[in-house]
Amino acid sequence: MKTKSLLITSLLFSLSLWSINANAINVDEIVKQIDERDKGDESVSTMEMTLIDKHGAKRIRTMKKYAMDKGLDTQSLIFFITPANVKNTAFLTYDYDDSSKDDDQWLYLPALKKTKRIASSDKSSSFMGSDFSYSDMTSPDINNYSYRIAKESNVRDKKVWVIERIPKTKKIIEETGYTKSYMFVRQDNFVVVRALHILEESGKKKYLDVKKLEKIDGIWVASEVEMKTTKDKNTLHKTVLKLDNVKFNQDMNDTFFSIRRIEKGL
Numbered sequence: 058m059k060t061k062s063l064l065i066t067s068l069l070f071s072l073s074l075w076s077i078n079a080n081a082i083n084v085d086e087i088v089k090q091i092d093e094r095d096k097g098d099e100s101v102s103t104m105e106m107t108l109i110d111k112h113g114a115k116r117i118r119t120m121k122k123y124a125m126d127k128g129l130d131t132q133s134l135i136f137f138i139t140p141a142n143v144k145n146t147a148f149l150t151y152d153y154d155d156s157s158k159d160d161d162q163w164l165y166l167p168a169l170k171k172t173k174r175i176a177s178s179d180k181s182s183s184f185m186g187s188d189f190s191y192s193d194m195t196s197p198d199i200n201n202y203s204y205r206i207a208k209e210s211n212v213r214d215k216k217v218w219v220i221e222r223i224p225k226t227k228k229i230i231e232e233t234g235y236t237k238s239y240m241f242v243r244q245d246n247f248v249v250v251r252a253l254h255i256l257e258e259s260g261k262k263k264y265l266d267v268k269k270l271e272k273i274d275g276i277w278v279a280s281e282v283e284m285k286t287t288k289d290k291n292t293l294h295k296t297v298l299k300l301d302n303v304k305f306n307q308d309m310n311d312t313f314f315s316i317r318r319i320e321k322g323l
Contacts, residue, residue, distance in 0.1 A: 084204045087218055090247040091240075092199050097276040097305040099125045104135070108186055109295040118143060118185070121323065122300075125309055129154035131196070132314035136323050143185070147319035152195045160195045165319040172316055181234030188263060188284035188296040192233045201229045207239060212250050217241045230257060248277050260289045268297075274305050 104120040118140065124133040130153050137146040144167070151161040162175035180192040207219045222238040224230045234256050241251035252265040269281035278300065285295045 084206050084218075084220060087206070087220065087242060087247065088199050088204055091242060091249060092196075094247050095276060097274070097278075099307045099309050100303065100305050101307045101309075102303040103301045105299045105301070106185075106187060107297040107299075109297070111291075111293055116140075116186075123309065123313065125311065125314070127311050127314075132311060133194075134314050134319065136319075137185075138323075145322050146185070147322070148184075148194070149314060149316065149319050150195060151314075156198045156200045162191055162194070163316055163319065165316075167322075170320075172320060177228075177232055180232045187298075188286045188294055189298070190234060193284075197233075201225055209244075210241065212241050212243070215250070216244045217250065218244060234258075235263075246277055248279070250279075258288075261293075262287050269299075273303050276305060278303055 100123070102122050104122055106118045106120065108116040108118070119138045120135050121138060122133065122135045124131060126132075130151065133150045133152070135148040137143040145165075146167060147165040149163045149165075153160055159177055162180070163172050164175060165172045175191050181190050183189075184191050184194055202222045202224055204223075205221050207221045210217050210219050218241075220240045220242055222240055224233065224235070224237075230236055235254045236257055237255040239253040240249045242248070243250050248267070248270060249265075250267040250270060254263040254265070256262060264283075264285045264287065266283045266285075267279045267281070268283055269279070271278055271280050280300045280303070282298045283295065284298070286293045
């Protein structure tokens with residue numbers, strides 16, 4: 058009986074230690090898991106962007122997106138297909154892993170037959186009239202922020218960490234437009250499923266909500282996302298972005314991701 062009691066005590070002690078270790082993950086480890094999560098490579102998808110003003114009026118735009126990794130960097134290219142007034146507009150991004158390099162972005166405007174490079178000072182502005190900024194269209198460099206776990210909560214019956222993210226420099230605030238963010242990170246897969254961004258402009262906030270999250274070829278994909286801009290609790294504008302026909306491991310070449318290509322079109 059004594060031996061049996063010792064075995065049970067030992068087992069309970071081991072389970073207790075496992076529980077402590079499982080819950081002892083620190084914020085740096087969480088952020089690293091978010092950053093290193095497999096997001097797929099050589100992907101092609103169709104996108105629908107719905108712009109909704111404060112009166113509920115809608116404008117719908119369709120796009121096609123291509124993305125691939127080049128070493129540790131990521132290249133992406135978006136072509137606008139409809140409506141007619143934005144057709145053949147194209148957006149090219151080089152998202153660099155090196156924190157000492159600013160991400161490069163170019164926007165081709167067919168009406169002007171001109172390619173515009175997006176300056177760092179313009180990256181906090183609206184991407185094509187949406188609630189997403191040019192900065193939102195790249196992955197943030199985790200080294201540019203300080204983090205803390207604010208609390209734990211639930212989003213759609215899934216446990217999340219609520220992580221406070223604060224830019225370390227004024228330059229990052231100017232580029233993103235955000236003085237502080239709260240990221241709701243699912244504990245089972247390290248996907249950011251909700252976020253609150255506090256803007257520099259007094260009283261303004263942006264709310265991101267992943268309405269639909271699905272696994273495609275083993276990759277977690279946010280296939281429906283809403284971004285809402287508010288001021289003093291009043292909704293100013295809303296954008297709903299839906300992804301469809303998402304395919305990974307497609308045959309593509311990095312020469313496709315060029316200024317020449319966005320000017321040539323699909």
